[in-house]
Amino acid sequence: MHFSSGMRDYKIIIIGGGISGLSTGLAFSKLYNLKETPALIIEKQKTVGGCVTTFARDSYRFDTVQIIPDVKNLLKFFDISTDLVKFDHNYANLYLVNSETESIETIPIAADEINFQDFLCIRYPSDAKKIKRFFRYCNRMHSELKFLKTEPKILDIAKILIKCPKILYNSSTTYKAFLKKFKFKNSEVYEVLDVFSSFSGLSGNRCAALLTACAMVTTLKGSYRPKKGFITFPHLFRNKFIDLGGEVLTNTEVKQIITENNTVKGVILSDGRQIKSEIVVSTADTRNTFVDMTGLDILKSANKKYAEKVKNVKMSPSAIAIHIGLDDIIDLKSFGLDTGYNVITTGRATHEKLFDEWEQGFHYKSEKEFHFGVISPSATIGGKQTLILHVVPVPSEKWIKLKKQDHEKYLLEKNKIADFYIDLTEKYLIPKLRNHIKIVDVSTPATYSRYIGSPDGANFDMMPVPENFGKNRLKSRTPINNLYIAKFSHGIWPSMQAGLQIADMISGGKIMKGNASYL
Numbered sequence: 001m002h003f004s005s006g007m008r009d010y011k012i013i014i015i016g017g018g019i020s021g022l023s024t025g026l027a028f029s030k031l032y033n034l035k036e037t038p039a040l041i042i043e044k045q046k047t048v049g050g051c052v053t054t055f056a057r058d059s060y061r062f063d064t065v066q067i068i069p070d071v072k073n074l075l076k077f078f079d080i081s082t083d084l085v086k087f088d089h090n091y092a093n094l095y096l097v098n099s100e101t102e103s104i105e106t107i108p109i110a111a112d113e114i115n116f117q118d119f120l121c122i123r124y125p126s127d128a129k130k131i132k133r134f135f136r137y138c139n140r141m142h143s144e145l146k147f148l149k150t151e152p153k154i155l156d157i158a159k160i161l162i163k164c165p166k167i168l169y170n171s172s173t174t175y176k177a178f179l180k181k182f183k184f185k186n187s188e189v190y191e192v193l194d195v196f197s198s199f200s201g202l203s204g205n206r207c208a209a210l211l212t213a214c215a216m217v218t219t220l221k222g223s224y225r226p227k228k229g230f231i232t233f234p235h236l237f238r239n240k241f242i243d244l245g246g247e248v249l250t251n252t253e254v255k256q257i258i259t260e261n262n263t264v265k266g267v268i269l270s271d272g273r274q275i276k277s278e279i280v281v282s283t284a285d286t287r288n289t290f291v292d293m294t295g296l297d298i299l300k301s302a303n304k305k306y307a308e309k310v311k312n313v314k315m316s317p318s319a320i321a322i323h324i325g326l327d328d329i330i331d332l333k334s335f336g337l338d339t340g341y342n343v344i345t346t347g348r349a350t351h352e353k354l355f356d357e358w359e360q361g362f363h364y365k366s367e368k369e370f371h372f373g374v375i376s377p378s379a380t381i382g383g384k385q386t387l388i389l390h391v392v393p394v395p396s397e398k399w400i401k402l403k404k405q406d407h408e409k410y411l412l413e414k415n416k417i418a419d420f421y422i423d424l425t426e427k428y429l430i431p432k433l434r435n436h437i438k439i440v441d442v443s444t445p446a447t448y449s450r451y452i453g454s455p456d457g458a459n460f461d462m463m464p465v466p467e468n469f470g471k472n473r474l475k476s477r478t479p480i481n482n483l484y485i486a487k488f489s490h491g492i493w494p495s496m497q498a499g500l501q502i503a504d505m506i507s508g509g510k511i512m513k514g515n516a517s518y519l
């Protein structure tokens with residue numbers, strides 16, 4: 001292979017400047033002096049961040065993401081500091097709607113596990129013991145994480161068998177099945193605890209129990225948002241990486257990953273330039289990485305089983321986000337919206353139904369059955385008043401096609417969908433909301449597909465169902481030598497972990513001693 005880019009040869013090329021790519025770059029800087037060992041991040045957008053960004057519409061600023069657990073130890077590892085606002089009152093509200101009686105019940109989720117537990121025990125006294133057992137169990141399962149290894153050897157496996165009984169026992173369990181094991185008497189307890197599956201981006205009957213339970217434990221220990229918007233993270237990460245000697249190429253798309261004799265050799269950019277690199281780490285959409293950039297045939301000849309898994313991997317759903325700018329008169333705090341995230345739902349069964357319909361390619365919409373997120377970032381970090389309605393799951397195909405084929409109709413449909421969810425919000429949560437709206441901006445699956453580069457608009461890459469999660473997840477060390485995918489799980493914290501995992505694998509354990517996470 002003749003390389004013709006006019007660029008230097010790299011030790012490592014990272015495809016994608018989202019949190020996983022930037023974290024990989026920073027973790028790599030712990031192994032090598034980047035001024036002597038060239039490292040390059042290639043990002044197809046104008047700026048880094050990927051899913052994690054902040055954008056302006058008129059004078060309003062919106063974050064794409066809303067909430068993170070405590071990432072202080074990871075920021076410390078990366079030597080990065082930023083101001084984070086902690087949700088110290090309620091970290092979320094669950095609004096349970098009875099659409100027949102048009103009544104609504106607000107269940108606050110305290111930003112502290114003990115307070116939340118106490119609240120549940122008082123509200124559901126006949127289930128108090130079981131509720132305590134549930135939290136105890138989840139905490140113990142979470143504490144077992146420290147014994148997991150990314151690439152366990154025989155001795156590690158023996159240790160995991162002894163030290164991680166709860167993780168192993170629940171590794172094939174969905175969160176819904178997991179909840180059932182605690183045999184709560186009051187069905188509302190299931191409704192309330194199910195809210196954590198919404199935060200994991202799936203319905204409880206699909207989401208891996210380990211993911212949801214551990215995400216619950218960590219977010220209840222403390223949840224945050226950056227004071228100056230989520231874009232602060234990628235910007236700080238990028239600046240640090242460049243200061244350390246790393247290079248970042250934005251507005252540049254990788255078209256192909258070059259392999260030779262089952263070993264990665266570099267990448268080809270969409271402008272035809274070829275860049276040589278000893279190691280390539282992709283953080284792009286998993287299917288995109290293998291099907292479009294590497295080629296399934298090449299992957300198949302390296303490892304048939306791995307290629308088969310890629311072919312059948314379930315990708316996560318897409319979403320619609322309705323960004324609303326409001327006047328200064330309305331007081332969103334007075335509606336109790338000064339939390340990290342709120343879910344308004346007609347119940348678990350609705351959430352499951354939405355996913356059943358999504359799997360058939362439909363977006364189920366009914367005034368009688370609905371489930372979506374309502375977030376007011378301005379109520380917690382100040383600034384001009386904003387509200388975001390977040391709808392998951394949404395099938396992508398129709399939106400992607402419509403945007404390409406009939407832009408006018410696409411805009412009309414976007415407005416229609418925004419109206420539907422704004423009406424519900426006005427009816428149940430914020431009376432006279434419409435009188436205060438100044439601007440509305442809607443992101444559809446077509447927006448996400450284009451921005452992230454995910455062919456089917458998947459917001460969270462691989463779907464965290466049990467057969468796709470934990471030990472069943474597609475391995476980060478691919479069967480092609482020196483080609484890695486940084487995919488721990490979705491979320492900002494897991495994306496940081498993904499970067500550390502890759503540097504750890506490359507270095508034979510110099511970052512985390514082979515541990516699966518940096519806790």
Ligand SMILES: Cc1cc2nc3c(=O)[nH]c(=O)nc-3n(C[C@H](O)[C@H](O)[C@H](O)COP(=O)(O)OP(=O)(O)OC[C@H]3O[C@@H](n4cnc5c(N)ncnc54)[C@H](O)[C@@H]3O)c2cc1C
Nearest residue numbers: 016018019020044050051065066067254284453490491492
């Ligand atoms: C709407 C939404 C809300 C979310 N809310 C939260 C939240 O509240 N809290 C939380 O913790 N997580 C949240 N997440 C999840 C979290 O943002 C993501 O899991 C995480 O940011 C993924 O980071 P990443 O770097 O792995 O992937 P991405 O952010 O997708 O980054 C991949 C990057 O690769 C680039 N790329 C793709 N293909 C190519 C190519 N061929 N060449 C060059 N570059 C390429 C893309 O442009 C992108 O910048 C949310 C995600 C979405 C979409």
